[in-house]
Amino acid sequence: MESPEKVRKYLGNSRRLPSLYWPRPCATCSPMHGPGGSGPAPRGEIRFAPYLLDLDAGLLRSGETAISLRPKTWAVLCYLAQRPGVLVTKEEILDAVWAGTAVTEATLTKSIGEIRDALHDEVRHPRFVETVHRRGFRFVSASEGVGRAVPHSPGSAPPPPVHIVGREKELTRLHQLLETAAGGTRQTVFITGEAGIGKTTLVEAFLAAVASRSGAGETIVAAGRCMRRSSGEEPLMPVLEAVGRLARGPHAARVVQLLREHAPAWLIQLPWLVERGELHDLRAGLSGTTPERMLRVFAQLVEELTNEVTLVLVLEDLHWADGSTVDLVSILAQRPERARLLLLGSYRAAEAIANAGPFDGMRRLLGLKHRCVELPLDLLPL
Numbered sequence: 125m126e127s128p129e130k131v132r133k134y135l136g137n138s139r140r141l142p143s144l145y146w147p148r149p150c151a152t153c154s155p156m157h158g159p160g161g162s163g164p165a166p167r168g169e170i171r172f173a174p175y176l177l178d179l180d181a182g183l184l185r186s187g188e189t190a191i192s193l194r195p196k197t198w199a200v201l202c203y204l205a206q207r208p209g210v211l212v213t214k215e216e217i218l219d220a221v222w223a224g225t226a227v228t229e230a231t232l233t234k235s236i237g238e239i240r241d242a243l244h245d246e247v248r249h250p251r252f253v254e255t256v257h258r259r260g261f262r263f264v265s266a267s268e269g270v271g272r273a274v275p276h277s278p279g280s281a282p283p284p285p286v287h288i289v290g291r292e293k294e295l296t297r298l299h300q301l302l303e304t305a306a307g308g309t310r311q312t313v314f315i316t317g318e319a320g321i322g323k324t325t326l327v328e329a330f331l332a333a334v335a336s337r338s339g340a341g342e343t344i345v346a347a348g349r350c351m352r353r354s355s356g357e358e359p360l361m362p363v364l365e366a367v368g369r370l371a372r373g374p375h376a377a378r379v380v381q382l383l384r385e386h387a388p389a390w391l392i393q394l395p396w397l398v399e400r401g402e403l404h405d406l407r408a409g410l411s412g413t414t415p416e417r418m419l420r421v422f423a424q425l426v427e428e429l430t431n432e433v434t435l436v437l438v439l440e441d442l443h444w445a446d447g448s449t450v451d452l453v454s455i456l457a458q459r460p461e462r463a464r465l466l467l468l469g470s471y472r473a474a475e476a477i478a479n480a481g482p483f484d485g486m487r488r489l490l491g492l493k494h495r496c497v498e499l500p501l502d503l504l505p506l
Contacts, residue, residue: 170205172252172265175243177205184242191242196221197235204239204253204263209368209396211361213260236261251400264396290504291326297499298330298468305466306343306434312457314442314487315470317501323470326501327438330468334436346370347438350445359415359448362439363422364393371397375433382428387421389413419452423459430464442469442483443476450482457495 170177176185182198184191193201199221204212214229222231236253239245245252254262298313305311315323334343346369348362358364370379371394383391384398391398392406429435439445439453456467476484490496 170202172205177202193238193242194235196231197238197242200232200235201239201242204261208263208265208372209394210365211256211260211262211358216260291322291329291501294326294499294501295330295333297497298326299333301497302334302343302434302436302466306464308462308464310456310459310463310465310467312453312467312490312496313469313499314496315468315499315501316473318474319472321501321503323501324440327440327468327470331436331438342432343434343436344370344373344375345436345438346373347440350439350441350443350449352441352444359446360393360418360452361449362445363449363452364390366437366439368394375429378432379429382425386428387418387425389418390422390425415448419448419455422452423455426456426465427459427461427463434464434466436466436468439467439469442471442487443473443479443481445481445483447482450486454486454490457490458493 168179170179174186175191177183178185179202184193184198184201200217203217203220214232217232218227218229236255239253240247243252247255250264252263252265254264256262294315301311301313315326317323331345334345346366348365348369350362367379367383367390370376371383373379380391380397383394388406389410392403392410395403398406426435426437437456439449442450442453445453453467453469456463456465471483471487476487487496491498
């Protein structure tokens with residue numbers, strides 16, 4: 125019998141599978157109930173050879189054969205398959221699939237085992253579901269189909285804007301900085317404020333406006349979020365999340381091509397983008413790659429990509445950033461080469477100081493060199 129401390133009770137928040145959905149493409153790709161936050165989930169199918177998830181029929185298929193799964197196991201597979209390459213924590217899956225039910229992690233482990241059995245997957249050499257020790261799971265197979273993020277394209281209806289009161293000055297400043305970045309002069313902006321003051325709301329409102337504007341050239345958005353760690357860290361995790369989303373967006377083919385040509389060390393961190401044989405070859409050819417080189421080639425990748433588009437790279441909660449992410453932000457902010465890049469970060473000043481991590485020192489140095497813009501948020505008047 126499980127000890128009481130291992131039993132999690134997830135009190136109902138009325139969500140059912142919050143997310144066989146994705147948000148509008150300009151936002152931070154967190155689960156929501158569909159475009160604009162309401163309405164039914166996108167339906168259709170997700171393919172990851174040789175399997176197909178038929179979301180309308182509620183079936184996993186291999187060719188003409190239907191593979192039986194328990195309802196909760198089906199829900200876990202759908203939740204992971206619609207987030208290829210994204211590390212999904214155990215807590216998130218439990219909240220999504222077992223909301224309002226007292227369960228243990230053993231329940232989730234059983235469903236993961238059933239998924240692996242159904243897909244003939246292996247724990248040591250996963251083709252579909254990878255275990256990230258003590259943290260969660262990642263769907264590592266390339267997938268395609270309906271029910272994933274759909275990029276905004278010219279001529280399509282823009283996502284509904286996020287209405288925000290009292291931040292007009294900050295929104296205007298962000299648009300000014302974006303215009304400067306679109307002209308080829310890279311910009312680094314740090315939005316700062318205490319927890320709950322509206323940093324994420326401001327970012328979402330800005331990105332919604334960017335997605336709906338016309339006549340300003342093409343702008344693409346990639347977003348990642350730093351996480352507070354209880355043990356260890358995964359270097360560059362928010363940047364890898366952002367790159368993974370770029371590789372599923374409207375410029376996916378171009379992004380993967382640039383990764384293959386200019387930054388193969390980054391490509392092998394996103395194994396669902398390449399065939400297994402190619403992945404082995406890439407790893408064999410990169411045995412001597414250093415962390416410093418990875419940062420430099422990413423900066424070059426950004427410069428190459430932004431020859432064609434303007435990139436808004438959003439990294440939230442930088443007060444929790446690992447050292448490698450901080451170093452990369454510093455490099456992107458200080459390189460003299462032309463880049464149509466707006467690097468938009470957010471942080472809590474009090475936590476940045478209290479953590480005594482690398483971010484606060486880097487931010488101060490960039491400020492002294494006039495290589496970043498601070499956008500502090502004050503409390504709104506009552």
